[in-house]
Amino acid sequence: MSAGPRKKLMYLNRRAPGGTIYAVEGLEVVLIGAAFDQDVCMAFVGDGVYQLKAGQDTSDSGVKNFSPAYRALGDYDVNRLYVERESLEERGLGVDDLMPLTWEDEDDDWAEKPSIHVVDRAELARLIDAQDVVFNF
Amino acid sequence: MGLQVNGKTLDTDEEGYLSNLSDWEPEVAQVMAEADECDLTENHWEVINFLRSYYEEYQIAPAVRVLTKAIGKKLGKDKGNSRYLYQLYPYGPAKQACKYAGLPKPTGCV
Numbered sequence: 001m002s003a004g005p006r007k008k009l010m011y012l013n014r015r016a017p018g019g020t021i022y023a024v025e026g027l028e029v030v031l032i033g034a035a036f037d038q039d040v041c042m043a044f045v046g047d048g049v050y051q052l053k054a055g056q057d058t059s060d061s062g063v064k065n066f067s068p069a070y071r072a073l074g075d076y077d078v079n080r081l082y083v084e085r086e087s088l089e090e091r092g093l094g095v096d097d098l099m100p101l102t103w104e105d106e107d108d109d110w111a112e113k114p115s116i117h118v119v120d121r122a123e124l125a126r127l128i129d130a131q132d133v134v135f136n137f
Numbered sequence: 138m139g140l141q142v143n144g145k146t147l148d149t150d151e152e153g154y155l156s157n158l159s160d161w162e163p164e165v166a167q168v169m170a171e172a173d174e175c176d177l178t179e180n181h182w183e184v185i186n187f188l189r190s191y192y193e194e195y196q197i198a199p200a201v202r203v204l205t206k207a208i209g210k211k212l213g214k215d216k217g218n219s220r221y222l223y224q225l226y227p228y229g230p231a232k233q234a235c236k237y238a239g240l241p242k243p244t245g246c247v
Contacts, residue, residue, distance in 0.1 A: 031197065031200070034200070035200060035202065064196065065196070066196055066197075067196075068194060068195050068196045069195050069196050069197045071194075071195055072195040072197055072199070072203070075199065075203045075206065075207060076200070076203055
C-alpha cells in the first residue's frame with residue numbers, strides 16, 4: 001500500500017437502514033476502507049440517523065439485521081460518528097434511542113469512549129467542509 | 138458446489154464457503170480441514186470458536202487485522218499476532234478459519 005499522506009474521509013449516510021441497499025453497502029465500504037489507515041469519520045443525517053437506532057428488528061422483513069455490525073466499527077478504528085441533532089429531533093429521537101457505540105482507546109489503557117457525537121447542522125457543515133473526500137450513501 | 142458432511146450435501150459458494158450459516162456443525166470444519174490436509178488442533182478450534190461468537194455478536198466476519206487484535210485481547214498476546222495465526226492457518230487466518238467456521242468470507246478480503 002502506498003504511504004501517501006492520510007486523507008480526511010467522511011462517509012455521509014442519508015438513508016434509512018432498510019428499503020434500499022445504500023446503508024448496508026455503505027457500511028461495508030467503511031469496513032473495507034478501514035484497511036487503508038486513513039482519517040475516517042461517519043456522519044448520519046436525515047433518515048440516516050435510523051441506521052443507529054437501538055433495538056432494530058428485521059425479522060418480519062426477511063432481511064438480515066446488520067445493525068450489530070455498527071458495534072464493530074470501533075475495532076476497525078472508526079470511532080467518530082457524527083449524528084445531526086436536527087435530524088434526530090425532527091424524527092422525535094434523542095441520543096438515548098441510539099445504540100451505545102463505543103471504542104477502546106489504546107493510548108488510554110483501553111478506556112471505553114463513546115463513538116457517537118451529536119452535532120448541530122452548522123457544526124456538521126463545518127465538518128463536511130474540512131474533509132478531503134466525502135462519500136455519499 | 139457442495140460439501141459432503143455426515144451423508145448430507147451442504148451448499149457452498151464457488152470458493153467453498155458455506156452458503157447457509159445454519160448448516161454448520163463441527164464436522165464441517167473437519168471435512169474442510171481434511172481437504173486442505175490440515176490437522177485441527179485445540180488451537181485451531183480456539184480461533185474457529187472465537188470467529189463464530191464474533192459473528193454471532195457483530196454479524197460480520199472480522200478482517201484479519203481486527204481478528205488479530207481481538208484474539209490478543211481475549212486469548213493473550215502470544216496468540217494475538219499474525220505469526221501465530223498464520224502458523225495455524227497458512228492460507229490466511231481470516232479467510233481459512235472463517236471458512237472452517239462456516240462464516241462468509243471476511244469483509245474486505247479479496
